[in-house]
Amino acid sequence: DAKTTQPNSMESNEEEPVHLPCNHSTISGTDYIHWYRQLPSQGPEYVIHGLTSNVNNRMASLAIAEDRKSSTLILHRATLRDAAVYYCILSGYALNFGKGTSLLVTP
């Protein structure tokens, strides 16, 4: 399976945009890029996924580099409830989680 690299932690102020980066230089042409998040004491929750084009949904936006070797999850206005571990995952033969980025949101 191709690997992803994310910063261990990031911090944001409430109501500001957050850009969470993910590098995946060994991505294959058929790998989708998935983002999940895990709030404290809960199971992971789907956020968004995409293949080549940028994607938007009610939770977030996903910006995918033209060469697909990196992507960025964008939370448009962070709230305290967005404090979680965010995982960037490539769809190989199954979803295998990497280490993720722990997002801290401060008031």
Place this chain on the structure above:
Amino acid sequence: DTEVTQTPKHLVMGMTNKKSLKCEQHMGHRAMYWYKQKAKKPPELMFVYSYEKLSINESVPSRFSPECPNSSLLNLHLHALQPEDSALYLCASSQVGIPTEKLFFGSGTQLSVL
């Protein structure tokens, strides 16, 4: 109903006990998954069932025995566990089990092995 329900929420067992974890979904999904998550680590895939057949076993020790009696139900039978098996066990489901699908996770069973 977009819920995956796991029971029990917490379980304490001795190394000689036999216990089972249960997972249920009523979304009509045909793929179900078990993940194991140690504290402050990412979830690790253990098993995948697709159409009630085991499709992926990530070299999990035989003291963990999965069972999928029907498309809505997934069990994980535990026997002769070790203290290092203490972890959060997460169940997930998806429509048919292809890697591009969205997974729905339960809140997990927190297992302590004494």
